[in-house]
Amino acid sequence: MSSYEISKSENYLNYCSDKIRPLPVTGPDAKPLPKMTLDGQVVEFVPGDTIMQVAERAKVASRIPRYCYHPGLSIAGTCRMCTVEVEKAPKLMTACSTPATDGMVVRTRSEKVLKSRSGVVDCLLASHPLDCPVCDKAGECELQDYDYEYGPSRSSFVDEKRVFPKSSTRKLSDKIVLNMNRCVACERCVRFTDEVTKTNDLVMLNRGWKKELTVGDEDKGLYNDYQGCLSDFCPVGALTWSDFRFQKRVWFLRGNASICDRCAKGCNIEVHSEKEIIYRFVPIYNPKVNAHWICDEGRLSYKMVTNSHRVIAPLLEVAGHGPTATSWETLIPVTASLLKNSSRALLVLGTDSTMEECENLRKFFSKFVQNGEIRYFNGTGITTSSENKALDHLLRQNDKTPNTKGVESLGLKPLDVAGVNGFDTVILFRSGRAGIPSVAAAKNLILWGVWSDEEVRAQKNVRALLPGLATQEKSGTFMNCDGILQSFKKAVEHRGYGLDVTRIIEKF
Amino acid sequence: MGTINVSREYSVKEKMFLPAIIQGMIITLKRFIQGFIFHKKYTIMYPEERRNYSQRFRGMHFISVDENKVENCTACFLCETVCPAECIHIVAEERDSASNPYGVRKEKKPLSFDIEVLRCCFCGFCEEACPKDAIKLSRNYELSILSRQEGIYDLNHLKREVKGRG
Structure with a gap:
């Protein structure tokens, strides 16, 4: 029996989940795979793939930024960050939701695309508090990274920033703290509770400027058992994991692959540590075991290893x-x-x-x-x-x-x-x-x-x-x-x- | 490992020693006359007299405080990250929400903020990195201490209301 080596590869992590991965047709009626041009490179793809998935398969996924797209969730196409230029299409198309077709010519870094992305980041930052020094996401924040890569040099807004007085620091549960001011409304969290945990305990309230994340049922609060994942895939610091909150800045942490031993599932995790002290566990994508997620119990199980009452001498x-x-x-x-x-x-x-x-x-x-x-x-x-x-x-x-x-x-x-x-x-x-x-x-x-x-x-x-x-x-x-x-x-x-x-x- | 021989032959003048001694004595005599007869001074009467250092001189660290005497530091660890001497050690915690009139702006605070001043090289990078203008280097150069323990500046020592650059 062969065994899998636990490790983390970026391509594997970014790859779309299996349920929506179409398999190529095999057998006597199999046709040659269709081809498309991606930044001048001709790539084969499986019919049904979107442009984002083709890019991931061609290992150039990092060329397409994204907020609302997450490989483990359904496609929303709301953030407009992943727009790419498709030849013969009058407007820019979203890479995450546009199906690839035979002979398509896609440019991910053309001038028009970069201008659009710069505009999107500018609008997202219009009411972002820019409190990176206090924010725990700083260092692994997608808003930070994409603003650095694509954002404008200065904001085109002079208005007051939007503030949610009640949701500036709101404990949704014992494990998750919400800061609504930072939210970019990608709705990954809402789709996660809808599709993955099926608890529907997070909803978006109101529209537009007043759009606000809140719990579905005020009495129950946020109650699913996979709340840590919310803070993992939140592209900004809106949802933060209480246990890791203010503990360590992420750039000090070293990540090594291991296995969570809290239950028989054996979820693949990355152990984040500094000076051999474990600060948190985050999941590694493994389609055969845990996909993108781990449960809260497993996430907190590092406390047994760093327990101050543990006997470490004979x-x-x-x-x-x-x-x-x-x-x-x-x-x-x-x-x-x-x-x-x-x-x-x-x-x-x-x-x-x-x-x-x-x-x-x-x-x-x-x-x-x-x-x-x-x-x-x-x-x-x-x-x-x-x-x-x-x-x-x-x-x-x-x-x-x-x-x-x-x-x-x-x-x-x-x-x-x-x-x-x-x-x-x-x-x-x-x-x-x-x-x-x-x-x-x-x-x-x-x-x-x-x-x-x-x-x-x-x-x-x-x-x-x-x-x-x-x-x-x-x-x-x-x-x-x-x-x-x-x-x-x-x-x-x-x-x-x-x-x-x-x-x-x-x-x- | 080979060695390099750098010894050389002394000249006649060097072998006699006397010219060098006379040369040295002339300087001593000159300073003696200048000091005792013409009262010319080469030192200052510290601490009554002080030298005037540059406005950009980097001396003892301090952490600026706001009008309520609360430190401006939000424990973002940028100074600890940038410090080339690795002399800054911060532990962060959440400010008690009941006694926090600043709200989300100052929800994070340093539980301890230690600077090992004996390691510090006074490069000023921490001051440059600080996004809140909290840590600064004052112009105070009187840093002498009596024990190594005093060489660790804690938050109470650093937190000071300083006007201008101190």
């Missing part, structure tokens, strides 16, 4: 003091003798371990322990992957660990009702996501992986703790709930004494 039990911080050199011989002297040992793998970790631990365990058994444990409300079910029509899953299917595919058995009875030494390995089985019956308990202070204190019989790496801090492979193998690389460096499983095994 712990060893000292009589009368409980688990106390120590060094690897002290810890390893004690753990080794514990395992050697146990009559019957059990290794419980959390279903958030990667395939590689499971294999390595299995080899280590069978070599090191005479009378041992290995089980897996999910602990997030389900036992095996067959009990997993989708919580909505998009991404969210019942199984809150990323690799239940993968651990099962290695031939491991779930931890049964008898639990840890009959075992005197139990090793619990997890990466912070899987639940914790009740292990009070075991004499010696060895914790391994990502644990928080509270979780360690809750266990009374902890003899040692071997700190490990969270998903974003290591590389590995997960099998998601649809059976897709996805491998990922390390996104951030671990900032503690935690080590990878292979490094710890080497020490024994």
Whole structure:
């Protein structure tokens, strides 16, 4: 079985979503593909593509600016930013909504087009507050970028700017803050709640100068589970993500691809970090898994990695003091003798371990322990992957660990009702996501992986703790709930004494 | 690694040393006569007397405040971004909306604003980058400190009502 490498390519990200991608006709009646000229370059296209999609396929999509067009949403054609010059057409045409035809000649950078774009940006900036120093979008703002590229050198307006006193800083929900003054009325957010989440909790009120974004139902507010995406695709800073608000300017952040491990879906994410501290997760386009979106729960799940109560030093039990911080050199011989002297040992793998970790631990365990058994444990409300079910029509899953299917595919058995009875030494390995089985019956308990202070204190019989790496801090492979193998690389460096499983095994 | 020999033969005059000593003593004598007999001064009586520096002199930093003594800084991080010495450290937070008469204009504020003045090279880039005219370099050149800890200017130290360029 082949696995996908998680990475981000600009062309892939910009590409139109699969549902509207027409497939070329194959078979005996297949005709040669039609051709069009794009900036002097002859490109083939599939019938049904719009000019924007042809440009994306020819990898020159960055030549056409856009506000209302988003590959994951339906085409609106309202912002007039993507206009291009089509030969023999009397006026400029919108690239996002004009279907390409055979023999069409399109120019994306002619003088007429640039003049039109300059006018569009000028009008959008007519009542934009230009508060980039305060705005969190600055640095990744499409209005900023396109104004720099296409905008006029000075505004042609002298009037007072439009201000929405009530919606200048309005909390639409706990997660999203609206600043209506910045909005360019592209309606991506309205179409998102209409088509993707199907909750219709954002609507545009009034028309023209007084056009205003508001929630569909004042009592319910904004309630969908994918609110973070609103702030991702908002081309300006109108909708901002409360958790990231004022935390960091985006140009300091470094983005590395990884996988969200908050549920069995395995959404592809980009981990944004500075100095190895994670500030946010944003989705990466993957048509087979998550398309353009991730849920809010997954987006906020970076807090487990940066949790200040996470144990990042080796712990060893000292009589009368409980688990106390120590060094690897002290810890390893004690753990080794514990395992050697146990009559019957059990290794419980959390279903958030990667395939590689499971294999390595299995080899280590069978070599090191005479009378041992290995089980897996999910602990997030389900036992095996067959009990997993989708919580909505998009991404969210019942199984809150990323690799239940993968651990099962290695031939491991779930931890049964008898639990840890009959075992005197139990090793619990997890990466912070899987639940914790009740292990009070075991004499010696060895914790391994990502644990928080509270979780360690809750266990009374902890003899040692071997700190490990969270998903974003290591590389590995997960099998998601649809059976897709996805491998990922390390996104951030671990900032503690935690080590990878292979490094710890080497020490024994 | 090879070495380059730069030693050379001394001339006769250099070997004798005496002409150089006499030359030096003449200068000393000249200054002695000028100072003691004609009272000519080469230094000023600082701190009673001050030198007049250029209007564009860049000295101690300050953050300008508005009429309500609230800092103009909105924690946009542009000075931190442009600083070549990486001596500015800002932590931003949201201004409490209840006590914010400015509304959206000043909703973001610096929680802490530290300048490591021992690292600063007084290039003035921060002043140039600031979109709110908040951080400025005054003409105050008396920056001596007694401990390294005082070399970190925090927001309380920087926030000052200064007229003109200080």
